[in-house]
Every structure is written in structure tokens, then in C-alpha cells.
Amino acid sequence: MSYEIVTDSSANLIDEMIDQYNIHIISLIFRVGEKEFHSYSKDERTDNKKFYEMMRNGETISTASIDLELCRKIFEDILKQGKDVLYIGFSSALSGSYNAGALVARELQEIYPDRKILAVDSLAASMGQGLLVYYAGEQKSQGKSIDEVTDWLLNNRLNLCHWFTVDDLVYLRRGGRISPTTAFVGTALGIKPIMHVDNEGRLVPVGKVRGRHKSLDALVKEMEATCINPTEQIIFISHGDCIEDAQYLEKLVRDKLKVKDVIINYVDPVIGAHSGPGTIALFFLGTKR
Numbered sequence: 206m207s208y209e210i211v212t213d214s215s216a217n218l219i220d221e222m223i224d225q226y227n228i229h230i231i232s233l234i235f236r237v238g239e240k241e242f243h244s245y246s247k248d249e250r251t252d253n254k255k256f257y258e259m260m261r262n263g264e265t266i267s268t269a270s271i272d273l274e275l276c277r278k279i280f281e282d283i284l285k286q287g288k289d290v291l292y293i294g295f296s297s298a299l300s301g302s303y304n305a306g307a308l309v310a311r312e313l314q315e316i317y318p319d320r321k322i323l324a325v326d327s328l329a330a331s332m333g334q335g336l337l338v339y340y341a342g343e344q345k346s347q348g349k350s351i352d353e354v355t356d357w358l359l360n361n362r363l364n365l366c367h368w369f370t371v372d373d374l375v376y377l378r379r380g381g382r383i384s385p386t387t388a389f390v391g392t393a394l395g396i397k398p399i400m401h402v403d404n405e406g407r408l409v410p411v412g413k414v415r416g417r418h419k420s421l422d423a424l425v426k427e428m429e430a431t432c433i434n435p436t437e438q439i440i441f442i443s444h445g446d447c448i449e450d451a452q453y454l455e456k457l458v459r460d461k462l463k464v465k466d467v468i469i470n471y472v473d474p475v476i477g478a479h480s481g482p483g484t485i486a487l488f489f490l491g492t493k494r
Contacts, residue, residue, distance in 0.1 A: 208289035208321070208351040210342060211279055213271055213302050214245035215295040216335035217443055219470050226342030229283070231276045233295075233302060233475040234269040243272070244475045253471040257446035257482045266478040270301040276309050280322065284313060289321035289351050293338050293358065296406030297326045321351055325358045328406035331476050332441035332468075333367040333488045339439070366491040367402035368427045370420040372447065372483025399423050404494055421450060424487045425457045431491030435462035438489055445472045445484035454485060464489075 211229040212218075218228060232243035237259060244251060260266060283290050292310060294303030307324040314322050327334045337358060344354045397420035399412040414420050432438070440458055444451040448469070455467045471477075472484050 207287070208291055208345070209283045210338065210345060211283070211290055211292045211306075212334065212338045213295045213306070214243075214473055215300065215302065215330060215476055216293075216338050217332045217470050217473050217476075218335045218338060219468060220250075222335075222339060222342070222468075226339075226346065228338060228342060229279050231271045231279055231302075231306065233271055233300075233473075235474045235478055236267045236269070237264050242474070244473045251474065253474065253477075254446055256474045257477065260477070260482055266474070268475045268478050270305050273305055273309060276306055277313070280309060280313055284317045284320050284322070287320075290323070291341065291351050291355060292322070292324045293327050293334065293341060294324060295334055296328050296330050296402065298328070298406035299330055299408065303327075323351060323355050325355060325362075326406070327358075327365075328362050328402070328404070329365055330367065330402060330406075330408075331472055331486055331488075332443040332470060333365050333402060333486075335470075336441045336488045336490075337362060337365055339441075361490070363404050363494055364433070364490050364492070366428070366431060366489050366494055367486060368424045368488075369400055369480075369484060369486035370397050370424065371400075371445075371480055371485075372397070372417065373481050376479060376481030399427070401427070401494060417450070418453070421454050421457065421485060424454065424485070425461055428458065428487060428489055428491070429461060431493060432462060433490050433492060435464045435489070438464055439466045439468060440464045441488040442467060442469045443472045443484075443486045443488070444469065445477050445480060445482045447483050447485060450483075450485050454487060458487070 214232045232245045297303040303326045310322040310324045403409045
């Protein structure tokens, strides 16, 4: 049975991959003041650089989950073609998007009882979610069934490693990830947190270093410790409008692990609103998160 893959704009996939694997994107929403925007619109490129400039200038940014009506439309358009749906959602520990998408899937299952509408909680974020979607797209292109791809996702999602750091602790403080005192002292001392996404799909601080380059070096050290067959992997790097740092990280990864390839893209506005300018994240398959 033919099927289509659907994910959220939080997956931060590059346009070429979206087109190559015919991935359907459900947009999350962000607001700048009173104006509301979709994080992703097909054939319309979000000006991510301008977004991060607004953050640096102190604009008030708020975010929302997926657009439910858009979600329903995307699912139903696929179902009406006689195809099944595989939805890979943003970590339920970080957003209500997955639960909302899964609810729509259950409602439509009653209307289309002969179709499969499968929902997978990626327990991932940003290009970590995107890397899982990429692997799903690869397997689909190789002829794997919707059930085979779903089983692979469920069996491998906890091997999808996320390691990241931020440049400005104020955004983690606003999101309640660190205390105001920790943010103040850390900023004064140039402390950079080393964080990852755990097995429950939550953001967890696991260390700290002093200095930007040391924080990027630390991400690569974590990758060296657990990465599986790096020469066969395509590695994803996402950034909050700091392309030079992303390229520095790319060079480290290529030099030290001889990876097959590296794909770099922006952290989208919905995630970036919480992590801030200067965020850098590294994603790969490893022995454990």
C-alpha cells in the first residue's frame, strides 16, 4: 500500500530533502508582537536571518503548536488519494504538536477505517527530528513498507543523538531551563552549557565549559564517544544564525570522524525562540543518547 511521510516544521529539513522524499510539512506558529507567522510555508522561504535579528533587538516572540486545520488538511488530502499516512512528530516532552497530530490521526482513522494513519513520537527536536525523517524517507525510497519504516523508527529513535550548546544563557533562563542566578553568573564568566535530548525527549544540561570554541569542541568529543560507523553517516548541524560556528563544527566533525557528509540548516523560529541566537546543535546516530 502506498503511503506518504508527514512531519512538523520543527524538523528543520532542507528544501532539497523535503522535495527529494516528498515530505509533507505541518507548520508550527510563532508570533512577533501581534503578528502571527507560519514557521514553514511551501515555496515561501522564511527569512531566518531577519528573525534572529529581531530576537537580538529584543522583539517579544511567542510560539504555538501545529496548525490543526492544516494538519487535518494534509492528512486528509493524502487519505483521499487512497494512500496511508506516517506522521513523525516533534518530541511530546517539548511541544504539544505530536499529541495534537496524533489526535487528528485518531479522528481521521474513524472516517477512513481502511487506511493506516500511524503516528510516531520522534522524542527529538530540530534536525534530530529531521534526521529521523530523512532515514524514513530513505527507507521508503528503497521500497520499505509503512510498517517496516515505523518499526525502524521506534527501534532506533533512542539512538538519535542530540548535542548542543547556546551562546546566550538568557533564553534558557526565560524558558525555565536554568535559574536566573545561573544565567547571570554563567554569562559573566563566559560559561557555555553542554546539553542533550534524553530518552524521554527532554532538554537536559549535562556539562559546562568556558568559551565558545571549547563548547563546540565538547560536542565533537561527545560524538566521538558514541557515534556508530561515522564514515557511513550523513551528519546534521543546526544553528541559530551563526553559520561560521556551524562551519567550524563541520570541519571538526569531518576531520576527526571522516563522516560521509554534513548537512547544515537554521534552527527554525519556533525552536529558536526558546534557544536563541547562537545555538549550535549536532545530530547523529550513536550507541545511546
